[in-house]
Amino acid sequence: MHTHDENPLTLMQEHGIKLTANRILILKTLLQAGRPxxxxxxETxxxxxxxxxxxxTLSNFREHHLLHTVSAEDGVRYEVCHCADEEQDDDRHVHFHCEVCGRTLCLEDIPIPPVLLPPGYxxxxxxxxxHGVCPACAGKR
Ligand SMILES: [Zn+2]
Ligand SMILES: [Zn+2]
Structure with missing residues (x-):
């Protein structure tokens, strides 16, 4: 799983983002959630x-490669990028979208099979x- 002891101030400084109270608050919220x-x-x-x-703020974070986005059918999710290279999203992992509670969860310990694209792609x-039902919702429907 993600390590959530990262300091929002350090993360923002590393990504060249000016510190404001609201930005710090929004980044803290994303770090504490531990999921996109x-x-x-x-807003809630x-x-x-x-x-x-x-x-x-989210657009600003995106421009500075502090967040990546994950698409779910009911809208995009934002997740703090933990990769060292700020130009590349290399901390890719499997996401699980629960159709019951609508949460998108990170499944980071699952190996991803290499996807070999045909030449030219x-x-x-x-x-x-x-997509499916998360453990917290299993048995609820
Ligand atoms: Zn669920
Ligand atoms: Zn994730």
């Missing part, structure tokens, strides 16, 4: 922060998303 969060989940967790500020973004 949707805009709605972030931070009711005191204006929605447009959250949206602008160049991958720019790879997502591994499994």
């Amino acid at each position: 969060l949707s805009m709605t989940e972030i 967790a931070l009711e005191s922060v204006d929605k447009s500020i959250i949206s602008r 160049c991958a720019e973004n790879v997502e591994y998303m499994v």
Whole structure:
């Protein structure tokens, strides 16, 4: 699993992001969640922060490669990027989208089989998303 003892201030400085109270708050929320969060989940967790500020902050984090996005059918999720190279998203792992609670979870200890593309194809973004029912929801439906 992710290590969540990362200091939001250090992470932002490493990515060249100016520190503001709201940015620190939003990054803390993402770090503490330990899973990718949707805009709605972030808004719910931070009711005191204006929605447009959250949206602008997420764009800013994306531009500085502090976040990657994971797509789920009900909207994009944002996750703190833990890879060392800030230009590359190399901490790829399998994600699991629970159809019951709507959470997207990180499954980091599962090996990913290599996907060999035919000649002429160049991958720019790879997502591994499994859909189903998470352990917390199993038996609830
Ligand atoms: Zn669930
Ligand atoms: Zn993840």
